Amino acid sequence: MSSVLEEVLAANAAYAADFDKGDLPMPPGRRFAILTCMDARLDPAKYAGLSEGDAHVIRNAGGRASDDAIRSLVISYKLLGTREWFVIHHTNCGMETFTDEVMRGLLASSLKTATVDASGWHDSGDGPGSSEGHYIDWLTIKDNAQSVVEDVTRIRTHPLVPADIPIYGYIYDVKSGELVEVPEATRAGAAQS
Numbered sequence: 001m002s003s004v005l006e007e008v009l010a011a012n013a014a015y016a017a018d019f020d021k022g023d024l025p026m027p028p029g030r031r032f033a034i035l036t037c038m039d040a041r042l043d044p045a046k047y048a049g050l051s052e053g054d055a056h057v058i059r060n061a062g063g064r065a066s067d068d069a070i071r072s073l074v075i076s077y078k079l080l081g082t083r084e085w086f087v088i089h090h091t092n093c094g095m096e097t098f099t100d101e102v103m104r105g106l107l108a109s110s111l112k113t114a115t116v117d118a119s120g121w122h123d124s125g126d127g128p129g130s131s132e133g134h135y136i137d138w139l140t141i142k143d144n145a146q147s148v149v150e151d152v153t154r155i156r157t158h159p160l161v162p163a164d165i166p167i168y169g170y171i172y173d174v175k176s177g178e179l180v181e182v183p184e185a186t187r188a189g190a191a192q193s
């Protein structure tokens with residue numbers, strides 16, 4: 001067995017041994033949702049003070065308002081009653097380090113893990129790669145605050161999102177652990193009554 005697999009199963013056995021949250025209702029008790037990046041340095045349960053059953057956390061590369069993130073947010077309010085949403089990107093996000101063109105080139109070259117240095121990303125694997133990467137919008141980030149504004153605006157103006165859900169825009173600082181508001185995003189996401 002891989003050591004990661006062993007570690008995960010051991011950790012889970014310890015978690016389940018004194019588990020006492022088996023009776024939580026499905027709808028999030030604190031009625032809010034967070035859309036944030038999958039970055040391993042971010043722990044939304046810790047940075048936002050969540051316990052099991054409190055909130056929805058939707059994660060993807062960049063914390064972007066992709067069609068699939070919006071699918072989850074729509075389910076979150078329509079079926080499970082959330083009333084406030086956060087979009088939280090972060091400093092030093094990997095999504096700032098490449099473009100669609102770079103990612104497509106790396107994937108066309110090989111499917112091995114690429115390397116990065118001061119001059120950018122390089123593919124050192126043996127091919128074949130695949131041109132399938134050309135059909136994906138990788139939703140990369142040029143400007144962190146701007147990407148939060150764009151995502152909050154996209155969610156705010158989506159026809160399946162009700163106007164009375166406020167959407168707050170923040171950037172998590174990976175150096176300090178702080179959430180820093182993007183006021184323009186929060187303004188764009190304000191609830192309209």
Ligand SMILES: [Zn+2]
Nearest residue numbers: 037039093094
């Ligand atoms: Zn990130």
